[in-house]
Amino acid sequence: MLFNSLVFIFAFLPLVLVGYFLLLHWRLTVAARSWLLFASLVFYSWWDVRYLPLILGSILFNYTIGGVLVEYDDLKRKLVSKKAIFVVGVTANILLLCWFKYLDFFIGNVNALFGTGLPLLKIVLPLGISFFTITQIAFLVDAYEGLVEERNLLNYALFVTFFPHLLAGPILHHKEMMPQFDHLRNKVINWKNLYFGLALFFIGLFKKVIIADQFAAWATPGFDTAPSLTFFEAWLASLSYTLQLYFDFSGYSDMAVGIGWMFNIRLPINFNSPYKATGIIDFWKRWHMTLTEFVTTYLYAPILRSFGRITFGVSLAAIFLAMLISGIWHGAGWTFIIWGGLHGAALVINHIWRKRKLSMPRFLAWLITFNFVNASFVFFRAKSLEGAMKVFAGMAGVNGVTMHRSLKKVHLLERLGVNFSGSWLDGINGNDRTYIYALLALVFAVTCRNSMQAVEGLKPDWKHFAVLVTIAFWGLLNISQVSEFLYFQF
Amino acid sequence: MRYKRLVLILAGMLVVFVALNGVIWKSWTQDLITDAHFDGGDLTRMGYIPGSKMPRHNRVDLPRRHISLKEYAGQPVDMVTIGDSFSQGGGGGYNRYYQDYIATRYDMTVLNLDHYKDVDFITTISLFLNNGFLDKVRPRYVLIEASERGIKELAHPVDFSRVEPLETVRGYRLYPHASHPPDVSFINNGNFKFLFNALWFRFTDHGLFGDVRVADLKGDFFSVTKGDKLLYLPYKPKFGAAEVGALNENMNMLADRLSAHGIRLIYMPYVDKYTLYRNWLVRPTYPESQFFELLRPLAKRYQYIDTKELLREELAKGEKDIFYADDTHSSWKASEKIFSVVRFP
Numbered sequence: 029m030l031f032n033s034l035v036f037i038f039a040f041l042p043l044v045l046v047g048y049f050l051l052l053h054w055r056l057t058v059a060a061r062s063w064l065l066f067a068s069l070v071f072y073s074w075w076d077v078r079y080l081p082l083i084l085g086s087i088l089f090n091y092t093i094g095g096v097l098v099e100y101d102d103l104k105r106k107l108v109s110k111k112a113i114f115v116v117g118v119t120a121n122i123l124l125l126c127w128f129k130y131l132d133f134f135i136g137n138v139n140a141l142f143g144t145g146l147p148l149l150k151i152v153l154p155l156g157i158s159f160f161t162i163t164q165i166a167f168l169v170d171a172y173e174g175l176v177e178e179r180n181l182l183n184y185a186l187f188v189t190f191f192p193h194l195l196a197g198p199i200l201h202h203k204e205m206m207p208q209f210d211h212l213r214n215k216v217i218n219w220k221n222l223y224f225g226l227a228l229f230f231i232g233l234f235k236k237v238i239i240a241d242q243f244a245a246w247a248t249p250g251f252d253t254a255p256s257l258t259f260f261e262a263w264l265a266s267l268s269y270t271l272q273l274y275f276d277f278s279g280y281s282d283m284a285v286g287i288g289w290m291f292n293i294r295l296p297i298n299f300n301s302p303y304k305a306t307g308i309i310d311f312w313k314r315w316h317m318t319l320t321e322f323v324t325t326y327l328y329a330p331i332l333r334s335f336g337r338i339t340f341g342v343s344l345a346a347i348f349l350a351m352l353i354s355g356i357w358h359g360a361g362w363t364f365i366i367w368g369g370l371h372g373a374a375l376v377i378n379h380i381w382r383k384r385k386l387s388m389p390r391f392l393a394w395l396i397t398f399n400f401v402n403a404s405f406v407f408f409r410a411k412s413l414e415g416a417m418k419v420f421a422g423m424a425g426v427n428g429v430t431m432h433r434s435l436k437k438v439h440l441l442e443r444l445g446v447n448f449s450g451s452w453l454d455g456i457n458g459n460d461r462t463y464i465y466a467l468l469a470l471v472f473a474v475t476c477r478n479s480m481q482a483v484e485g486l487k488p489d490w491k492h493f494a495v496l497v498t499i500a501f502w503g504l505l506n507i508s509q510v511s512e513f514l515y516f517q518f
Numbered sequence: 519m520r521y522k523r524l525v526l527i528l529a530g531m532l533v534v535f536v537a538l539n540g541v542i543w544k545s546w547t548q549d550l551i552t553d554a555h556f557d558g559g560d561l562t563r564m565g566y567i568p569g570s571k572m573p574r575h576n577r578v579d580l581p582r583r584h585i586s587l588k589e590y591a592g593q594p595v596d597m598v599t600i601g602d603s604f605s606q607g608g609g610g611g612y613n614r615y616y617q618d619y620i621a622t623r624y625d626m627t628v629l630n631l632d633h634y635k636d637v638d639f640i641t642t643i644s645l646f647l648n649n650g651f652l653d654k655v656r657p658r659y660v661l662i663e664a665s666e667r668g669i670k671e672l673a674h675p676v677d678f679s680r681v682e683p684l685e686t687v688r689g690y691r692l693y694p695h696a697s698h699p700p701d702v703s704f705i706n707n708g709n710f711k712f713l714f715n716a717l718w719f720r721f722t723d724h725g726l727f728g729d730v731r732v733a734d735l736k737g738d739f740f741s742v743t744k745g746d747k748l749l750y751l752p753y754k755p756k757f758g759a760a761e762v763g764a765l766n767e768n769m770n771m772l773a774d775r776l777s778a779h780g781i782r783l784i785y786m787p788y789v790d791k792y793t794l795y796r797n798w799l800v801r802p803t804y805p806e807s808q809f810f811e812l813l814r815p816l817a818k819r820y821q822y823i824d825t826k827e828l829l830r831e832e833l834a835k836g837e838k839d840i841f842y843a844d845d846t847h848s849s850w851k852a853s854e855k856i857f858s859v860v861r862f863p
Contacts, residue, residue, distance in 0.1 A: 034703050038536060219521035226528060488520040497528065501535060510551050510708030 029074035031229075031283040032236050032507055040071065044191075045290055052215045061186055061209065064291075068189035072155070079154040083189065086124065090164040091184045093117035097171040098179060114172040118165055125161045128153050133360035156195040158357060160188055162322060167202050169326055176202060183209070192287040196280055198298045199318040205293065214292035224483055225289030227496050231479040232282030233503035239469060240276035241506075243268040250456035251409050251419065258447075259429040261455040262422025264462050269409045270402045271469045274303060277316070282479045296321075297480050303401070303473040306393040308374040309382070311401060323354050344379060348372035358408070363416055367407040374400055394474075432460075536705065542712060543704040549573070551708045552701075557610035561749040562844035565730030566712040567719070569744035570843040574611035584617035584628035587688070595655045596626035597862075598646075600639050601663030602693075604788045605630060609847030616663075616853035623857055629655065634690035638671045639664060640768050641680070647775060648681045659862060660776055661784040662769075666793060666809050670757055673764040678771060723803065734800040739833065740843035748799065750792040751846060755807040762812040773820035783820035784862070787813070788848075791841050794829055821862075828856050 029036050044067040051060035073080045093113060100110045126134075132148045139146055167187075170176050178184075183206050193200055208214055250257060250265025257265060281298035288295035296318050305311035312320045327350040335342045348369070355368015388396075403420075410416035421427060433448040435441055442448075453462055477485070486492050546568045549555055556573040584599070599605055599617050607614035617628045634642060639662045646652050652660070664672060702708065715725035723731050731752050738745035773783040793807045810826040829848070832840050832855050840855075841848045 034705055219525055223521040223525050226525065488524055493524055497531060504535065504705060505707040505710050508703040508706035510702055510706055
């Protein structure tokens with residue numbers, strides 16, 4: 029089930045919300061949590077019920093391993109070391125992820141390297157597996173390091189499956205979330221939280237449905253179907269994807285955090301105007317923030333420790349390695365590995381730049397950062413290296429520069445070798461709106477307050493309420509869109 | 519308490535929102551936007567205009583039917599046709615293929631070729647001639663149909679010497695004539711657009727959304743609730759005598775090449791809906807296309823079907839539903855009229 033589906037908004041969410049607070053009202057705390065767990069499993073199974081045993085099995089396994097780690101010191105008979113149990117737990121999670129996510133990638137590379145004809149298994153990737161796996165790896169690490177005290181299967185299962193964060197984060201820490209369910213004041217409806225949660229949810233829906241989906245309509249043909257792209261087509265395709273990804277993912281995160289608020293649960297925020305960043309370090313402090321925290325805590329720090337002694341050079345190597353792994357986590361393909369490597373290299377350069385106390389004008393820093401992020405997302409989005417190269421070739425002007433024929437009267441452009449055509453953006457199914465929207469969305473992302481700041485500034489007055497209602501209805505109406513074009517074309 | 523009140527008001531508004539969408543959907547937009555119950559009707563859908571909807575189902579009761587290229591199994595063929603959506607039964611409904619009228623009335627086997635993307639009809643026929651396909655099929659006639667709007671495509675210089683193997687030509691991407699409206703839920707932005715367009719059409723000839731125009735006719739030309747309204751898509755004819763001359767020359771050259779193989783070329787430009795009905799508009803907004811007037815006097819070595827003249831005769835007699843009220847395409851009545859008059863020598 030998706031947040032931006034009508035069945036979620038008008039049936040699932042109200043039903044779960046009302047049921048949860050009614051049970052709490054009757055002081056049935058365990059029943060209320062069970063209700064939330066049941067609802068979360070329904071939410072997950074909506075896509076394909078066959079994967080329900082997978083997530084349940086994963087929960088049971090990790091809960092058991094976590095339990096053994098928590099109680100290890102109290103055990104009288106210690107057959108294996110605590111570290112061995114921990115390694116088994118983490119390895120099992122990684123293997124599960126590898127099986128579903130990376131096996132075909134591995135087979136493909138073996139075939140390419142050794143000329144073998146091993147058949148691809150074409151395993152369907154279960155929804156949210158990357159997220160619920162790393163959430164549980166983090167839990168095992170916390171348990172291993174003695175940071176977990178609670179031992180309750182219902183609570184643990186709810187922590188993993190709580191539907192607002194189940195499919196795409198934010199990535200949670202056990203200790204961040206579960207105490208909130210116990211807090212007495214969180215057991216009654218908080219109308220302010222509910223109002224702010226609804227506001228954040230509808231802002232997120234608007235970002236996803238109105239903005240991101242529009243840019244997807246230009247990015248998709250540019251990356252997937254156009255055989256080649258001219259200069260402006262390529263730049264607009266890459267910009268469209270950069271904007272689509274931000275508004276889509278941050279919109280989804282807004283909806284997740286908003287739903288959390290409705291249940292009086294504060295989920296961590298995931299985005300803080302990342303396209304305002306003036307450096308790659310700054311970017312990663314603003315982009316997918318919970319992942320950055322996870323990478324720092326559970327990848328960078330252990331890698332650093334594994335090197336033995338900590339020096340600036342070693343920390344740079346750890347950063348690079350951590351980002352490379354992060355790239356692989358994002359997707360099974362060389363394009364993701366290159367994307368992670370590029371960001372790792374950029375972070376290394378940025379750290380050296382900082383250490384040497386070098387500076388540059390703020391606008392230039394922003395320009396370089398944004399263009400780097402935009403270019404790196406070409407690898408992130410392209411289905412293959414050839415696909416990425418196609419877009420880069422266009423961006424470099426290899427396929428020429430074509431502009432709208434109305435500019436033909438500007439003779440300077442013609443002398444510069446510019447071509448003119450009425451269908452200058454056909455490769456991305458674009459039109460005049462494409463560059464106008466891209467420009468507006470970029471200015472909006474760079475200069476305006478983000479959704480979290482907007483909601484914090486929300487006042488319970490009619491003016492703000494009217495804006496909220498407009499955004500809500502606009503988003504809702506456009507979940508299912510109708511276009512006025514000829515289905516039966518001449 | 520202020521937050522509680524705002525949340526409850528918002529919840530109430532959401533309930534009303536859902537109910538309103540449900541009512542609009544069931545009462546109007548489901549039949550306008552989707553093909554769940556009926557076929558055809560692009561213009562009422564694009565303009566959200568319920569009063570001109572002509573509910574219909576695809577049905578053929580003519581005894582002889584044409585065959586498509588996919589169905590062709592090497593049998594003798596009398597006529598090969600090619601054309602745009604008018605040749606693909608674009609209007610939908612009863613006896614939607616004009617080729618079936620030819621097949622039935624003249625007892626002919628009619629083979630309709632595919633419309634390929636980025637290849638004009640003259641070039642396609644030339645390719646089928648040069649690769650020997652037409653020699654194999656041995657039709658007596660080749661009929662090219664093309665909407666008046668698309669004549670510029672036929673006026674470009676044509677490379678008649680181009681040769682492509684049959685498999686290559688048949689592998690060309692097909693022009694996407696028929697695509698189905700997407701599945702939409704009962705809450706959709708079409709309901710909202712329907713409301714706004716209904717309001718807008720009260721004051722202007724066009725809606726707030728979509729390109730559909732509505733004009734008043736001097737009489738009832740359609741058997742629908744709003745039978746005196748003409749729904750159409752505006753277009754500016756971007757051609758003049760030079761383009762029409764070039765088109766005619768292309769047709770003549772193709773006719774010469776075909777006649778060398780014993781095949782007669784027939785060209786049937788299809789009149790645009792607005793052009794056809796313009797004389798019966800209360801206040802014509804756009805100038806009339808002069809395509810047919812420019813083509814008529816030119817010397818032709820092919821058979822020419824003047825759909826504008828033929829169909830206007832029907833309108834002058836007060837015949838209804840020559841074109842569908844809710845569509846850019848003509849109905850079976852137009853096909854019947856045209857092929858009851860035209861003779862194939």
